[in-house]
Amino acid sequence: MNYHTISDLVAESIEGSLVTAAFFSTFSFEPDFFELEIMPLLLSQKSEQGQATYQPALSTNDAIRWQQLERLMAQRHFDISVVYDPTVYRCERSPRLEVAYHGYSPRKGCQHAKLITMVLESPDEDVSDKAVLFGTGSFNLTRAGWWDNIECGHFVKLTDEWAPNNLCTSILEALTFYQQVTANRDIALEKVIAAIDALPKSADEEQIEFYFGRGDKSFSDFISQQREYTELEVVSPYFSESGENNEISHFLNQFESRRILLPIDPRDDSRAKVSEDIYKELKVQGVQWCGWRNNVTQKLKEKEIPRELHAKVYRMSALEGIDLFIGSVNFSYKAFKENIEAGFLIKNCGQDKLLADKSIIASFFDDIQGEKHGDIVNEHGGLPVLNLSYCWKEKTLTINSVLDWQHSIKLMNDANEELASIQKLNNSAQPQVSLMTERLEQHLKNTSLVIAISFDHEQQEVRRELILSQQNVFARPSVLPPLSLTDLLGIFRGMSTSKVLQITEHYAKLSELALMYSSNEDLSDQLQAESQNFFSEFSEINSAFYHLNMTLSQARQENDQRTLDYYLLGKQPDSLHGALHLLTTEQKHSQDIDPVIRYLSLVSIQGTLEQLGEFGGDLATLVRVEISQLEKSNQLQLTDGKDDPAYNAKFFTWFKREFLNSAQFETSGEKA
Incomplete structure (x- = not known):
């Protein structure tokens, strides 16, 4: 037997690989510990050489760390899910990341199995082989389980060379059970099961057997x-x-x-x-x-x-x-x-x-x-566990549970305000859901915890606290302040991951969220004032949007809808909505941006949308309105001294055409 913390054991097992899907099951559960301390282990980044991985350095301030993790997951999205026993989970702080959380309690006993399984890929694009890491043991997804207790565990790695038929069969039996528990809607489980199915099976391994x-x-x-x-x-x-x-x-x-x-x-x-x-x-x-x-x-x-x-x-x-x-x-x-x-x-x-x-x-x-x-004596009563997920992109609430409940259910916040109502549940049909969308989204910006209230067969009120999973969180309004134009264009140009994390930390320190949660970091007055450092050369804007357009064009060719949605629909500071928010004339911070720089940036956003065929969406309309207002204002002065509106309109039409054509090439001496 070797001796590690479970955290060390997992880190050692996935070192040098990229995690592309992950599933966990646990008895006791601390969601904040899982997101802040376990998730970073899974978010290794590809090195610049592309043949190795590294662990990004993250802030020790929890609020900032959450923002950095959101950013890492936006850069390299993969599906993650957790099944936990809701009778014992402890949630001191609400989870924030895009993880599918499923509470499950059997009619007798409890959900006591602790499983870890991940699909692993090589960072080297020339290596197409996948592996599946699978482990089980005594460790809960808690601080005590991964760091403090005396625990035990054993891991196997299934590969093209070693995937014993007996092990794969018994592991798939367990994962299929959890897939049924999650109403066959868990994408992470689907990917893990598919990865194991795809491995060529080797002869039975007589020296090891999996029990479920x-x-x-x-x-x-x-x-x-x-x-x-x-x-x-x-x-x-x-x-x-x-x-x-x-x-x-x-x-x-x-x-x-x-x-x-x-x-x-x-x-x-x-x-x-x-x-x-x-x-x-x-x-x-x-x-x-x-x-x-x-x-x-x-x-x-x-x-x-x-x-x-x-x-x-x-x-x-x-x-x-x-x-x-x-x-x-x-x-x-x-x-x-x-x-x-x-x-x-x-x-x-x-x-x-x-x-x-x-x-x-x-x-x-x-x-x-x-x-x-796990020695729960009585069978469970009261309101059953509901597994809910809210999609910020589609603005829909989905129930991922297989159960019957003959009474309507209301979801409430701590102020006893209704967020949503659900008709009685029937296994055979998806129930009707009514949303108070604005109130629900305002609630979910701050916490994933909701209170479900209903009545039992004796008309007695029953309630349960639930974790509401959030999907497509790139469309959730960011708690970060707007970026400076310098930083925004730098990200569009393909800034390194470490630099992006440093910028995220800087802006998170400026946000109210960091001030609310930070208890041991000295936020000096210097950090309260955003630096005003803007580009003065047009070529920087051209170059930044050239790289962004290349990224979006590649995403469209590869059918990478998530990347397209992030930039076109997302509400993060480095999305196109975030850029428009920075540049809009109603915003105080935009007044400090040179009008010409603001105009060129708006025209560049319009060009990106046109290149993608996004002519009629809300974002395109807002950009056109903002450009028109700026053209009609007295902020843009033509150097030839003409003050003819018709001439000005012709000039802006010509200029936008020429400027957008130039944005299709690298400038500043770089390659075309």
Whole structure:
């Protein structure tokens, strides 16, 4: 066994690759941690040479970091989704990124499996092969799960050379289950499943087997089908509510020697984190409670920081060899029989013993809360989990859930104002949805959390907090102030990712959002005033829009609708709407831009729209109006001194034609 944080393990597994789709499942869930700390691992960028990757440097200020992540996802979009158990998720701060979030709780037990799967591509465009990284273990999508706890996990990488048929079949079975849970609408899952399907399958891998339990097969039966074991070692943070249940007894009876780690409180070595009743009941059944072996203890205490045990490991010895199960399965009835659980059985691994031979005992015992470990006793009642997504581009609210509910549902904000209403749900049809679009969008600019309210069959009010996923967030109004023309044209020219992130950080510091959330960064007066640095040479505008037009033309040829939508429909500062917002005469910041520079920039936007055939849209109309107003104003003075409106109109018509023709070529001595 190797020792890492889960974060290190994932970073090491995807190093040198670009993630093009990703799916996660978890029990406990912290969306803000996921977006701020896990998402950056997936957003590696292609190096300038195009054959390697690097991790962009991001701000430590959370509000700024979110803005930088939005920018990275806009530059290299891929689909990401998460399935979590909504009975235990903790959302201290609302998620903001374009991730599909699906809450799911089975009728019995809980969604306890922790899966990670990603489609990986080489940054080298000459290498077309794809790989699929797949991992499972004990780690939740939380700070504790990825950084702090003692956790376990195992990863495999499926490639053109190694994609064992038995592993692919069992992994696809699990992913297909989640696809059904998400009403077959999850694009990330579709891409992962398609990538695995496309791999040429190799012979079965006899040394590893994937387990996925969803209440249809017992973990005890899965182990008993492997081979005849004699010795058992168990590492688990949680145990069955009773040590006398038949499922646990059946499992223990497969082994002659049964040793279980006594989970000692890392802050009080006289206290065991297990109830005294369970301790005694399992001891009666022949269990020997032990501590870690010395070499394992030394590994786990390298940093001298108390760490909570959350790993679930089963080491099993037989005459033929030693097998190791690593996964999400606690030593409990719910985990064995009812929960959705997952793990890898690694055969003949030669793993040394984990537990000491000598028994230990504690002076004090603590009961552990079962709901924190997937041991939920009661079946779920109340309002069912709704998985909702709002599309900023289409302005539609979609329900991605398969369920029946015979009452209308209202979505509310914290001020008890209605955001949307949903007719009763029926599996056979998409329900009718009524939106208060302006109020809903104003709400979603600040938070993805909504409150769903309805009535049960006894006419009692039921409510639930929900995460509302957001799609096409490039069309969501930005919290950043307008860019300077210098920075805007620099981005159009193809500014490097690191420079774009620096600019994003600068403008985010100027925004009210950063001031609201920042608690430890000194925002000096200098950052409160936007620098006024504008181009004085026309060639800079020509060159910037030349590069932008090349980008959009390539996007159209490659049917890259997302890039086209970002620039034509998006509301971000570096979209064409953002550029128009910067240049419009009603805006205070535009008054400091030289009228000629503003005019040339507006004409360039018009030329870009015409080149793409976008003549009749709202953006094209707004640009024409702004150009017309500027031409009729006294801000543009012709140097020949003529003051004839007819002559001026002819001049502007001629000038726009010639200027737009010149914008089709590189200037300033660069190639045509």
